[in-house]
Amino acid sequence: MNVATRPAERAPALAATRLRLPVGVLLPVIGPLAFLALWQAVCSAHVVREVLLPTPFATLAYMVDALVHGTMASDAFVTVTRTLLAFAFGAIVGVPLGVALGSNARVYRSVEFLIDFFRSTPASALIPLFILFFGISDANKIAIAGFSVLLIVTFNSAYGVMNARKTRILAAKVMGASSVQVFRDVLLYESLPQTFVGLRNGISTALVIVVVAEMFIGSDQGLGHRIIEGEQVLQVTDMYASIIVAGIIGYLLNVVFMLIDTRLIHWSGK
Amino acid sequence: MIAGLEPTVALEEPFIRVRGLDKSFGGRTVFAGFDLDLPRGKLTTIFGPNGCGKSTLINMLSGLLRFDAGDVEIxxxxxxxxxxxxxxxNYRESLFPWMRARENVEYPLRVRGVPRAKRRERIDELLASFEITLDLSRHTYELSGGQQQLVAILRALVADPEVLFLDEPFSALDYEMTLYVRDKLQTVFLETGLTTVLVSHDLEEAVYLADRILLLSKPPTRVVELIAYDTLRPRTTEIMADARFVATKQHALDLFRAEMQR
Known part of the structure; x- marks a missing residue:
């Protein structure tokens, strides 16, 4: 009797866990699906003319086709390359510069206003200035995005060093570490979490500025160029597909940086 | 005066010698012409009212903090x-979380250029002599609070110091961990006979651990008394019921109360 009732008692509990699992897995998909459904609903209800808003299926199908057979992949490649070059410039110059400035608080205070000012200035406002100096070349798009990355990275690295825990520095000193050793073994590591905040913001900003620059600084390649051209010649499906590709690139860059961040700076927040 | 309790003047040759120490913070004088002698091979605990500069004192004794005038000799x-x-x-803020526990302990040796094999040898020797079992391959933040403070103590001991300073080393630990780490610290002291100076905010603990209790006044800080407590080690919590422990603690408490009312 006792034995016989057991499976029956267990069954509802099991069913409940079985039901709960797939719901949990599906949760992150609900938002995007709802978005696509809403998009489709707007198209089906003819609220917006089809020439302005193609259906999600048509857009996604076009995107895949343009990536595989068309020139979308090469445009995306150009945009990513420019973004990475700008980022590399900003990071390679900005991290050492920020760490150097941050380790000398007096020097940092003297340039703090400049960095804060240019960091707060919309980079897009400087595009004409950069056109004057660099012309409408490829280098220009990289230069202006690189400049923005440089400011963000420098600022964050400097703050990372300046906000290093005093106790750790004292601990290293009392253990007999020289100032070079304190810098290499403590300050540099202490600044890493904040430096990474700078690098993550930097890569996002680089993509934003590169896409804007591709729209407004004469270019014949890149997603920014493709988006603005799609709008002007009313190839809206191409425009929407390019926007989605740009979004995917931004998202992936962010994910990659988050993964590197949690791997490399395993101690952060602990 | 309580029978069997001699107020102490250290007869030993002083190992830590402080003369004419001045220190003020933004116009507030904490130490003015402060003198102190502490003996070699003893465990001294520092106790006193809030703001009397207990931590400031050991920071100056250990060379971490500059003073305005005077001499500190070790x-x-x-x-x-x-x-x-x-x-x-705070072990959380003093250990290096980007290093494993072993690398933390090794650091004072690495700074001095001791080769890797020698470093390993020294650490194994330390662990064995204090009967400490710790997984040193872990990152510090994966260890419990008590284990982290043990790592900090091992790190302080690894380069064979002349003096060991501890600034309220148990105050960030829960009670169970406090008892454990306190016990290990006693083992360390028994094994090494290392001159040790420990700041405490708990009078019972200050007496329990000490050979000498340094009772400080309110600022400007002076030595109220350097009280001797020479009960044999290893001490267990049972000595807290011992007449001599109770008398010493009461004596310190009376002095402390009188100081608070000044």
Whole structure:
């Protein structure tokens, strides 16, 4: 009797866990699906003319086709390359510069206003200035995005060093570490979490500025160029597909940086 | 005066010698012409009212904090050339979380250029002599609070210091861990006979651990008394019921109360 009732008692509990699992897995998909459904609903209800808003299926199908057979992949490649070059410039110059400035608080205070000012200035406002100096070349798009990355990275690295825990520095000193050793073994590591905040913001900003620059600084390649051209010649499906590709690139860059961040700076927040 | 309790004047040759120490913070004088002698091979605990500069004092004794005037000598030499072990109150902020526990303990040796094999040898020796079992391959933040403070103590001991300073080393630990780490600290002291100076905010603990209790006044800080408590080690919590422990603690408490009312 006792034995016989057991499976029956267990069954509802099991069913409940079985039901709960797939719901949990599906949760992150609900938002995007709802978005696509809403998009489709707007198209089906003819609220917006089809020439302005193609259906999600048509857009996604076009995107895949343009990536595989068309020139979308090469445009995306150009945009990513420019973004990475700008980022590399900003990071390679900005991290050492920020760490150097941050380790000398007096020097940092003297340039703090400049960095804060240019960091707060919309980079897009400087595009004409950069056109004057660099012309409408490829280098220009990289230069202006690189400049923005440089400011963000420098600022964050400097703050990372300046906000290093005093106790750790004292601990290293009392253990007999020289100032070079304190810098290499403590300050540099202490600044890493904040430096990474700078690098993550930097890569996002680089993509934003590169896409804007591709729209407004004469270019014949890149997603920014493709988006603005799609709008002007009313190839809206191409425009929407390019926007989605740009979004995917931004998202992936962010994910990659988050993964590197949690791997490399395993101690952060602990 | 309570029978069997001699107020102490250290007869031993002083190992830590402080003369004419001045220190003020933004116009507020904490130490003015402060003198102190502490003996070699004893465990001294520092106790006193809030803001009397207990931590400030050991920070100056250990060379971490500059003073305005005066001399601090350790073993007859300037403090800056002495080998110091220092355990901070907050292990979370003093250990290096990017290193594994072993690398943390090794650090004072690495800084001195001791080769890897020698470093390993020294650490194994330390662990064995204090009967400490710790997984040193872990990152520090994966260890419990008590284990982290043990790592900090091992790190302070690894380079064979002349003096070990501890700034309220148990105040960030829960009670169970406090008892454990306190016990290990006693083992360390028994094994090494290392001159040790420990700041405490708990009078019972200050007496329990000490050979000498340094009772400080309100600022401007002076030595109220350097009280001797020479009960044999290893001590267990049972000694807290012992007449001599109770008398010493009461004596310190009376002095402390009188000081608070001044």
């Amino acid at each position: 073993g007859g030499r300037d403090v800056r050339s002495a080998r110091i072990g220092y355990v901070f109150q």
